[in-house]
Amino acid sequence: MVNKTIEQESINMHEEMRRAFSLLSGKWKLEIMWLLNQRIYRFGELRKAIPGVTQHMLTTQLRELEADGLVSRTIYPEVPPRVEYAITEKARGLGPTMEALTLWWQQYGHTLPERKIGRGRNSIKV
Structure with missing residues (x-):
C-alpha cells in the first residue's frame, strides 16, 4: 500500500x-x-503631501516600493517629463488592512500622546 x-x-x-x-x-x-491607495500622485505632489520627507528619502522609498512590486512608476514622454506613481494590484490587497488601521485610529488615536515627526521647520505634530 502506498502512503498517499x-x-x-x-x-x-x-x-x-x-x-x-x-x-x-x-x-x-x-x-x-496610504496616499497612493487614495489616488495616483506625481512626485512633487507626494513630497508636498508628506511634511518632513526629503527629496532623497522619498526617491529611495519609492524605488524600494517599486522594486518590491507595490508601486508602479509611469513616465510620460513630455517636456518636461511627467512621472506618476500608483499603487499596484498586489498592493491593493493591503486595502482592508489600511481600512482597519483607519478605523482603529478613529477609535483610539485621540488616546495616544502627540509627538513631532519630521525635522526643523517642517516638523508637525501628530
Missing part, C-alpha cells in the same frame, strides 16, 4: 511576517502607500 499523505512543508509564520513587515518598513513607506 502529502507532508506539507512547515511554514514559519514568524519568518513570513518578518518578510512582510520588511516590505513596508521605512519611515515613509506606509504613508506613501
